[in-house]
Every structure is written in structure tokens, then in C-alpha cells.
Amino acid sequence: MSATTKPYHIGRKISRIRELKDMKQEALAQALGTNQQAISAMENSENIDEEKLKEVAKALGMTVEAIKNFSEEAVINYFNNIYDNEINGSIVAPQSNHCSFNPLDKVVELYERLVQVEKDKNEYLEKLLKGK
Numbered sequence: 772m773s774a775t776t777k778p779y780h781i782g783r784k785i786s787r788i789r790e791l792k793d794m795k796q797e798a799l800a801q802a803l804g805t806n807q808q809a810i811s812a813m814e815n816s817e818n819i820d821e822e823k824l825k826e827v828a829k830a831l832g833m834t835v836e837a838i839k840n841f842s843e844e845a846v847i848n849y850f851n852n853i854y855d856n857e858i859n860g861s862i863v864a865p866q867s868n869h870c871s872f873n874p875l876d877k878v879v880e881l882y883e884r885l886v887q888v889e890k891d892k893n894e895y896l897e898k899l900l901k902g903k
Contacts, residue, residue, distance in 0.1 A: 779817075781824070784841045786814040788831055791846065802830035 789799055796810040803810070803826055813819060819827070821835075828835045 779839075781819050781838070782814040782816040784838055785819075785827055785831075787843060788833070788838060788841055789814075792831065794831075799827075799830055803827065 789796070796807045796814075800807045800810045813823070813827075824835050824838065828838055831838070
């Protein structure tokens with residue numbers, strides 16, 4: 772690692788995590804009760820006080836430790852491993868998660884039940900009207 776590289780730039784880590792979560796600065800600002808300019812300044816800061824970091828972690832739905840230990844390389848490796856395993860057929864979980872029924876059949880079944888409920892309701896209302 773070169774002397775110009777800063778391995779612990781907490782603001783950059785927050786920025787990348789926010790981007791990976793597809794969250795805009797405005798959304799994070801709203802969650803923290805501040806404005807977009809404050810988020811921009813925070814993301815450009817090398818250090819952030821611990822209390823503010825706790826608030827940011829909560830807003831991002833993660834722990835302070837996860838933010839501190841975040842690394843772009845780890846994320847890239849994680850996704851590369853998933854991709855490589857899918858190509859090699861090594862991932863078992865999605866393959867063992869097959870439906871034991873046809874989802875379309877369930878939709879049709881639900882629709883038929885809703886139609887029957889409407890028919891029953893109409894019959895009941897017709898009986899009420901004839902009774903008067």
C-alpha cells in the first residue's frame with residue numbers, strides 16, 4: 772500500500788455503503804435529521820465522532836463495526852465468489868428451494884375463491900332485498 776492511500780477514510784466507507792444500498796444523500800440526511808450538504812461534508816471527512824457514526828450505522832441498517840471494517844475489495848470478492856459458484860453449479864440453496872406447487876395454480880385458485888365469495892355475497896343481498 773502506498774503512502775498516499777488512506778486505508779481508513781470513514782467518510783468514503785459511508786459513501787460506498789450508502790451507494791451500494793442504492794440510497795441517495797438526501798435519504799440519509801432525512802434519516803439523520805440533517806441536510807444533504809451535511810452528508811456530503813461527512814462523506815468527505817476522514818474521521819467521524821463515535822456518536823455520529825452510531826447514528827449513521829443505524830440509518831444504514833448496520834453496525835458501527837461493519838462500517839469500520841468495510842472494504843471495497845471484500846464486497847467485490849463476495850460477489851465474484853457468488854458468481855463463480857453459480858457458474859460452477861456449486862450453490863445448493865436456490866436449487867433446493869423449488870416450489871412444490873405451480874404459483875399460477877395458486878393465483879387461479881385464489882381468484883376462483885374471490886369469485887365465489889362475490890357470488891355468495893350477491894345471493895345474500897338478493898335474499899335480503901326479496902325479504903323486504
